[in-house]
Structures are given as C-alpha cells and as structure tokens.
Amino acid sequence: MANHLELLTELQQLDKVPSLERLRAAQKRRTQQLKRWAVYEKEMQNKKRKADKRRGHGNLLENRRRVSFAASIALLEASARNDPDEVRYLLKNNLSPDLCNEDGLTALHQCCIDNYEDMVRILLAHGATVNAQDNELWTPLHAAATCGHTGLVKILIQHGADLLAVNSDGNMPYDLCEDDPTLDIIETAMANRGITQEMINETRAAVEKRMLGDIQNLLQDGADVNQHDSQGATLLHITAANGYAQAAEMLLEGGARTDMRDSDGWTPLHAAACWGQVHVAELLVSHGANLNAKTYMEETPIDLCEDEEFRNHLLELKHKHDIIMKSQLKHKTSLCRRTSSAGSRGKVVRRASLSDRHNLCRKEYQTEAIVWRGGREKEERERESEQENSHSTQPDDAPQVPGILKDGSQQNGCISSTPAPPASNGDPVTPDPCDPDPAPSAEELKPKERAQTLSELKKQRAAAKLLALPVLNGHLGNGSTKPSPEDPRMPLVSSNGSAVYFTPASGDPPLLRLKQPIEDEDPKNDSCCCIS
Structure with a gap:
C-alpha cells in the first residue's frame, strides 16, 4: 500500500x-485497500482465537457482545466486496435487492460503479429495479455510462434501462458519457427505440412543466411561495438551481423574494451562479437580486461561479447594475420636487434659487403693469383729444379745474384744497396761487410716463374702490348718491372735507389724501353730522 506522499504525487x-483514467486509478487503489483490509481482518481474527483459547471457550461466549447490522448494510457491503455467494444467501432470505443507504444508493448502483458484471446479473435476476434512482436522480445506467463500462451498459439496456432518464442536473446518460465506444452503444440503442430530438426536449422539460402546474395551484390557493423547506430553501432556490426559467418567472410574478436565504446563507442568485444557470441569473438580477450578497462564508454569487465565461457575464451585469443605480440616484437628486401641503394632487413645486425667484417676481410685476396700463393707452389718447377740443371751445372766463394724474401727481403741480367757483357778479375767477397758468395746454394735461411698481398699482386699485363709495358734499349718509356720469367735473368730497377733482383725462382715480383734523376748530361752527 502506498504511503501518503506517494498518493499526493499520484x-x-x-x-x-x-x-x-482517473476512475480506473481510483478503482485500482480501492481494490488494494480492500485487500489490505482483508489481510488485517484475518490477522485480528487469529489474535482473537489465540486469546480465546487462553481464557477458555465457555467464558468467552458468556462475556462476548454480539453486533448486528441492518440488512441493507449487509447487502451493500457484500456487493461492494464482490461476494456472489453471500449476496445470493442474503437474497434467498427474502432481502429486497433495492435496499439503499442514506444517499439512495442501491447495490445495483454500487456494482455499476465498480464494474462487477456478474454481481449485476445476479441482482437483476432477483428482481432489482433497473431504473432505480438515488437522491440526485442518478440511475445505474448513469453510473455505468459515466464510468465508461461498455459491458454493463449493454446488460442494462437489454434489461430495459431508460435511455431518457434525467438526473437532478438535467443530464441524460448519453450527456455524461465520454467514452466513444460506450456512447456509440447508447446512441444506437436510442435510434433503435425511435427516440428523436423532440422527445428528448419534451423529456427534459417534463419536470419543469410539472413544477409549473404545482406553482400555479399554489398561487391559486393563496399559499406562501416564500416558505422554507427543511434545509431553508424556497421554491425560487430550487428553480434557480435547476435552471427553470419559466417557473422562476412565475414565482417572481407571484411575490417570491430574491433576498431569501437558506441554511447556508445562499440566495437564489447564489444557487443559479453555482450551477451555471445563466438565464435564471439574468432574470433574478432584472428583478432586483443583489450581486453583492454574501453567504455565511462571505461568498458572493460571482465567487461561487466556476465557469469563466459565466463569471465574466455576471461581472458585466454587476457593472451595468451599478451604472443604473448611480444614474437613478443622480436623477433623484436633480428632480427636487414635493407635493403641495394643501393636498392638491398633480401640483409640483420646483425649488429655485434666490436670484431665479427675484427675476421671476420682477417679470410678474412688469407683466401686470403692462396689462394694467396697456388696456388704457387708447382710452387715454381719446381723452386727451377730447380735452384739447374742450379747451379750444371753452371761453376764457370759464373756470379751470385742475386734474389729477394717474400716478397721484396733479396736472398743474399742486392739489387745490378748495375749488374756485365763478363769481355771481360776472367778475373773472380768481386764479389759484398754486396754479400760475389757468389754461394748461394739452402737453401739460398729458400724464407723465414713468415706471410703476406692483405696490403702487395695488394702492391705486384700493383708491378707486374708496372713491366709488357714495358721498354727498362731505357728508356720508344712507341716501347719498354717486356723482352723475353726465357731469364728470363734479368734485368728489372726501371724509375730511377736502375736494378732490377727477376728470376723464386724468386716468385712474388717485389715492385720497386725508388731513388731520384741526384741534382748535370750534365744532359749533360746523353741522352736527360733520365727520372731520
């Protein structure tokens, strides 16, 4: 028997x-190991016999403990030792030839691995199942085809072995066969049975179709698709490991989570990467699976991938996913918007800088001023032309009424506190000291053009509303009336008694200029209803 260093070199x-060749070398070493064990066992038995003779045969039977093994272990051990007599003896004692160990391995599997043709014939003659499956769905034909045992492949095919048997990896016996003579035998048998490529594809997809039906029933019943099994795996783990893309897509649409972990901390993406399931891995990544997720052993899906081409593909997916996440983060920061606090739907308030808000306010002020003034330009021109005609036809002794400009300034420079009515004796009207020119020209009557602000426009609107209130010679009352539109020069009296004149040529009504009441004035001289 070779020592440890020789085994490492080999x-x-x-x-x-x-x-x-590796399989044949392993079989050779296994045979040497069994022979060495047989020699060692004989030596130990001889030592026991000598010890029994010394102590006496009677005492030995009383003190010896009997050890018994299960029937499956005995049958597998006899098959592994290639002992036909013991196997026949066990089978004659009503032992089942399909007994298996904890891995689902039967005696027929073991004989096909070890290439014991006589033992295979004995087991098949006593009713062993030719298509028995272990825990990974391997049949004896899978084992014989993988090891390249041509004689065993012929025997199994003669006894009706399933040529389209699919293991847990989705492989058939001819998929695993690397020996050309053995592969020729399998392909010839498939041709003789009339197996076509369509039948092969249907057989491969049969398991996934059954799983699709089961998943559909679970979704209709409202069952939890994220439920763990004894090993912590979910249905998505199973579909990912087997490469069932349609079943995985149905689970994802039904609410299956991509971040669920099994007992080893594996996500479904880990299972897909480990078993080289490219399409399922792409599907999981598109549904948000994390390529940076780590198992309890600090392994990412890329670390578990053994195929170099698949590994590069996963790296490309990771790179694209990182770029998409960065662009989405940048897009979220640039789109600064929030919903209105008033609860109005569909409104978006966009944030702007201080300079942008200032420019926007200025633009609004200018727009409102243009709208406020633009509509009256034509009307002011018509009023100016009418004013010129009225001054040209008016006699020289007619009283001149000063006007008030739109912006609040007087046409002639000041506001008259009291009007100058015409004398009853026909004397000329005394001119106002503030008005050096009793007959202003049309140019002087024209309102001055200057920039107006929004605050001034608001004040003028408020003044127009105040002037629209009913007044009568400085006295307010319930039965007062507005100035007659037939006499636009009629003075409007404010609350403090001062007269304010308004003409059509003066534009919008001005602001009222109120005077503070005189404290020294005797209230007895005025009427009782004076508001001054």
Missing part, C-alpha cells in the same frame, strides 16, 4: 489525465 499526475 493525485497531481491524475489532474492532467482524462476522467476515465
């Missing part, structure tokens, strides 16, 4: 040879 050499 392992390094076997890495460079095909799998078939």
